[in-house]
Amino acid sequence: MTTLQSYIAGRWQGAGGSGTELRSAIDGRLLGTASSAALDFAEVVRYGREDAGPRLRALTFQQRAAMLRALAAYLGERKAPLYALSFETGATRKDHLIDIDGGIGTLFSYASKARRELPDERFVVEGDVEPLSKGGTFVGRHILTPLQGVAIQVNAFNFPCWGMLEKLAPAFLAGVPSIVKPATATAYLAHALFQSIVESGILPDGAVQLVVGSLGNLLDHLDGQDVISFTGSLETSLLLRNHPVVATKAVRFIAERDSLNAAILGPDAAPGTPEFDLFIRETSREMTVKAGQKCTAIRRALVPRSAWDAASAALVERMRGVVVGDPKLENVSMGPLSSLAQRDEVRARAAELATAARVLFGDPLHCDPVGADAERGAFLSPLLFACEYPLNAPSVHQIEAFGPVSTLMPYDGVDEAIEIAKMGGGSLVASIYTHDRNVADALVFGIASHHGRLIAIDRDCAKESTGHGSPLPPLVHGGPGRAGGGEEMGGLRGVFHYMQRTALQGSPSRLSELTRVWLRGAPEIEKPEHPFRYPFEELEIGQTIHTGGRTIGLDDIERFAEFTGDTFYAHMDEEAARANPFFPGRVAHGYLLLSFAAGLFVEPSPGPVLANYGLDELRFFKPVVPGDTIRVRLTVKQKTARKPEYGEVRWDVEITNQNGETVAAYDLLTMNATKDGEPAWPERAARELAATP
Numbered sequence: 001m002t003t004l005q006s007y008i009a010g011r012w013q014g015a016g017g018s019g020t021e022l023r024s025a026i027d028g029r030l031l032g033t034a035s036s037a038a039l040d041f042a043e044v045v046r047y048g049r050e051d052a053g054p055r056l057r058a059l060t061f062q063q064r065a066a067m068l069r070a071l072a073a074y075l076g077e078r079k080a081p082l083y084a085l086s087f088e089t090g091a092t093r094k095d096h097l098i099d100i101d102g103g104i105g106t107l108f109s110y111a112s113k114a115r116r117e118l119p120d121e122r123f124v125v126e127g128d129v130e131p132l133s134k135g136g137t138f139v140g141r142h143i144l145t146p147l148q149g150v151a152i153q154v155n156a157f158n159f160p161c162w163g164m165l166e167k168l169a170p171a172f173l174a175g176v177p178s179i180v181k182p183a184t185a186t187a188y189l190a191h192a193l194f195q196s197i198v199e200s201g202i203l204p205d206g207a208v209q210l211v212v213g214s215l216g217n218l219l220d221h222l223d224g225q226d227v228i229s230f231t232g233s234l235e236t237s238l239l240l241r242n243h244p245v246v247a248t249k250a251v252r253f254i255a256e257r258d259s260l261n262a263a264i265l266g267p268d269a270a271p272g273t274p275e276f277d278l279f280i281r282e283t284s285r286e287m288t289v290k291a292g293q294k295c296t297a298i299r300r301a302l303v304p305r306s307a308w309d310a311a312s313a314a315l316v317e318r319m320r321g322v323v324v325g326d327p328k329l330e331n332v333s334m335g336p337l338s339s340l341a342q343r344d345e346v347r348a349r350a351a352e353l354a355t356a357a358r359v360l361f362g363d364p365l366h367c368d369p370v371g372a373d374a375e376r377g378a379f380l381s382p383l384l385f386a387c388e389y390p391l392n393a394p395s396v397h398q399i400e401a402f403g404p405v406s407t408l409m410p411y412d413g414v415d416e417a418i419e420i421a422k423m424g425g426g427s428l429v430a431s432i433y434t435h436d437r438n439v440a441d442a443l444v445f446g447i448a449s450h451h452g453r454l455i456a457i458d459r460d461c462a463k464e465s466t467g468h469g470s471p472l473p474p475l476v477h478g479g480p481g482r483a484g485g486g487e488e489m490g491g492l493r494g495v496f497h498y499m500q501r502t503a504l505q506g507s508p509s510r511l512s513e514l515t516r517v518w519l520r521g522a523p524e525i526e527k528p529e530h531p532f533r534y535p536f537e538e539l540e541i542g543q544t545i546h547t548g549g550r551t552i553g554l555d556d557i558e559r560f561a562e563f564t565g566d567t568f569y570a571h572m573d574e575e576a577a578r579a580n581p582f583f584p585g586r587v588a589h590g591y592l593l594l595s596f597a598a599g600l601f602v603e604p605s606p607g608p609v610l611a612n613y614g615l616d617e618l619r620f621f622k623p624v625v626p627g628d629t630i631r632v633r634l635t636v637k638q639k640t641a642r643k644p645e646y647g648e649v650r651w652d653v654e655i656t657n658q659n660g661e662t663v664a665a666y667d668l669l670t671m672n673a674t675k676d677g678e679p680a681w682p683e684r685a686a687r688e689l690a691a692t693p
Contacts, residue, residue: 044221166473284315315360381404391419632655
């Protein structure tokens with residue numbers, strides 16, 4: 001038996017007190033105890049806020065992303081012990097992939113997204129420049145900076161690994177230290193994962209702390225710079241949200257809680273169609289994966305009344321094939337619930353459901369598990385209920401039995417299906433099974449306001465679809481109303497939960513200096529050599545060249561049309577072009593302008609510019625007619641380190657005519673070599689971190 005320790009202020013600390021017993025879901029064997037009675041929660045918060053926070057904020061997004069990726073790789077090589085321990089939570093081999101591999105995959109996903117989309121800075125510039133004056137000397141834009149507090153992450157029992165890592169990743173990227181509080185029932189698995197994180201030595205000291213046991217008086221020490229990210233029940237959510245300190249100091253609160261998710265079979269998806277089969281497969285799978293202990297599990301399965309008999313028979317047949325037992329056994333498809341207490345809770349909720357629906361399959365009080373003792377382990381049969389008139393049974397839309405439990409219900413018409421789905425009061429996810437464009441349109445826009453995620457599953461995406469119940473790092477995981485109103489993950493949206501949005505106002509020069517992004521109207525820097533001759537680190541924001549001119553003749557336009565095949569009438573037919581309200585006559589191709597502009601500003605010799613990989617924000621403002629002379633201004637707008645050998649340079653390109661009028665503008669993206677090739681980011685970050693007071 002092990003007494004789990006917490007990891008606080010850079011060291012493991014004893015629990016204190018007798019603690020809560022942690023038992024195996026399979027056989028009730030005592031695995032350890034958990035307690036936080038000896039912890040000084042004021043010290044926990046102070047250390048995160050005052051010691052760890054400055055260290056973490058000293059790193060750039062790119063450095064943090066590299067650390068996150070290194071951690072994911074480290075954990076990926078140490079999954080076997082986690083798999084072995086995960087069985088004790090009731091998880092099968094397939095369940096391991098969701099919790100353990102899914103959590104590590106989330107780290108990889110966030111690291112990659114940050115490397116692609118976030119700057120090599122400690123802040124984010126958000127949105128476009130807002131002009132605030134006629135003369136252009138006063139402008140505004142928004143920035144995001146890390147909160148200078150801590151992220152309290154309260155996780156649920158069902159996903160000890162994924163639940164920890166999907167919260168840790170965005171908070172770490174944002175530069176906010178995490179205090180992780182796993183659910184006590186399965187804390188032994190979260191603890192084992194956390195030990196690997198500490199042993200890796202990859203994250204800065206204090207970037208993440210672990211509290212095993214209760215939260216004690218931790219919330220008493222929070223303020224408006226802190227964030228609570230919670231996953232769990234409605235009751236616990238209310239307890240935390242209504243805490244006096246949380247309420248009075250406006251502590252940010254992100255909640256993901258109860259959700260009576262729906263799956264809706266379209267009226268076109270008759271028995272025998274691919275969509276009908278997909279609906280049956282997904283519903284049965286969502287009932288049994290993790291023994292139905294998923295916040296995204298299908299709790300309400302809606303079918304057209306005409307398909308009621310066929311759907312009932314098909315689901316019952318699938319349930320008969322479910323093998324409940326010891327999850328270590330190869331032939332077992334569903335393990336026990338996480339604990340005996342959780343089984344008692346699900347039985348109680350199932351009894352409440354039975355007052356409004358009848359049992360189609362299963363016995364809440366009897367289960368004969370394979371290779372295990374039904375009394376010592378938290379085993380429960382899958383329970384499929386039927387509610388023939390769901391509009392008249394509000395309790396089936398209010399009671400969530402957090403286990404292998406779902407209710408089948410018919411509807412009459414798409415409008416009624418929409419009404420039934422919305423009776424859940426706000427859900428994390430709903431899935432729609434139809435191949436009819438009009439049905440999909442009506443269902444999606446009928447229920448989108450009540451759901452955080454919608455998935456349209458049909459024959460076209462079935463092979464590659466991740467299914468109804470898989471929250472993905474780039475997409476929002478959360479939902480309105482009953483589901484808590486929070487939004488976890490969602491790509492960079494999840495990172496920005498831990499940052500403060502601030503409006504900056506000032507001159508283009510001042511805002512260019514502050515944001516490290518050159519704005520038009522800011523000073524231009526001229527150097528003796530062409531900008532393409534400078535390595536990445538020597539380029540300066542605002543470094544500019546102005547090219548000579550090139551006069552465009554009618555023969556240029558005709559040769560370009562012949563060479564490219566672009567013979568659009570505005571370039572080739574004077575009379576037709578004049579009839580167009582946008583053109584005075586024949587005009588140059590837009591892409592001719594881009595090509596000629598490149599000919600004006602490109603420095604052709606080999607050098608630091610490695611590749612042109614795209615254009616952003618391209619706009620054509622004024623037509624160019626034969627006889628016009630174009631010139632180009634090329635300015636270094638922004639720099640972002642990508643790899644030790646090279647970085648991304650964003651150039652502001654403006655093409656003007658002989659009158660100084662802008663005819664086209666765009667951002668050019670190039671990859672530029674560094675001078676020497678800095679060491680890999682984890683080592684570079686470690687070096688800079690060591691020099692930070």
